[in-house]
Amino acid sequence: MLHALKKWRHDKNYLIHEVTLARWVVFFLMIGVFAGSWDIWWHISIGRENLFIPPHLMIYLSTGLTILAGIYGWFKTRERLWKRLAIFLCFVPLLAPFDEAWHRIFGIENLMTPMILWSPPHMALGLVYLVSFIFIYPLVHDTDQSLYGRWLFSGLALVSIFGTIFVFTSPFDPYGPYDVLGYYGTFVYGILVTAMLLVASRFLHGTGSATFAAALFLVIYSIIAGNITPGPGILLPAYFQPPTWIQVGAFMSAAIIIDFTTFFPTLLRALISGSVWAFIYYGVAVSFMPATAAYTAEQAMTAVVCAIIGALITGICAPRVFRWLERR
Secondary structure: HHHHHHHHHHHHOOOOOOHHHHHHHHHHHHHHHHHHHHHHHHHOOOOOOOOOOOHHHHHHHHHHHHHHHHHHHHHHHOOOOHHHHHHHOOHHHHHHHHHHHHHHOOOOOOOOOOOOHHOOHHHHHHHHHHHHHHHHHHHHHOOOOHHHHHHHHHHHHHHHHHHHHHOOOHHHOOOOOOOOOHHHHHHHHHHHHHHHHHHHHHOOOOOHHHHHHHHHHHHHHHHHHHOOOOOOOOOOOOOOOHHHHHHHHHHHHHHHHHHHOOOOOOOHHHHHHHHHHHHHHHHHHHHHHHHHHHOHHHHHHHHHHHHHHHHHHHHHHHHHHHHHHOOO
């Protein structure tokens, strides 16, 4: 029996290849992400009922499947990344009673404040998924021999890393319901947008990597952070998003610039793409916002300049970060 188990563990062609397993893990994690967005919709549109509402059950199911896949991958390969992935995801079941205890002690979060996102149990859940995508990315990227498979699944993992960060930094978005830093908050998004596109261009490889990543990101983020109508008796600050074509145009323009300037210094690529994104997303958009959400030319200028400063910081730091990542 022991001999059979050892033979099975070392047989790379038996049952499930490591690359197939890594793809399934990305799929299970994506189900968890969509379940999280469903959970956000549920709390805003219906309210908080109990621990066993459908989106919570979907989160538990996707997490359980990912844990089993991680244990299987570690048993088959003895690679530490699989072990770390399984162990880290074991925190998700522990977060459910933590979340319940938090609400019993401190009450339900007020949707009128960013604590709906920044409460410790919600931040911990976001961190678990963020780190899980970081763990699975090199497994997909390094083991998948199919160009299209590597593009799709490592691309999904990569944009999900940034998508998770976008969700938990959304209170800094001046277009969002909380607007924590006013129009200075675009500084955060200038960093994130250019970082995501530069990372995609550097590590996904292939022609049009940044454009592909931007398209994936727009699809996923539109599902995670789409407009939600509050249910009866549920209060949420009013907010307005730019038209969809503005959002798509801003991201895709910045991504295309990144893909067509691979021979430019990283700082210049970040500056140009970040400037174009900021000009379209915060500058051009001012002419297409409803009168109740319109902002002044001075506010638009503040938003654009702060976003460009964020892009410059990314351009300065990115080469050093890339060298450090490639040495690991």
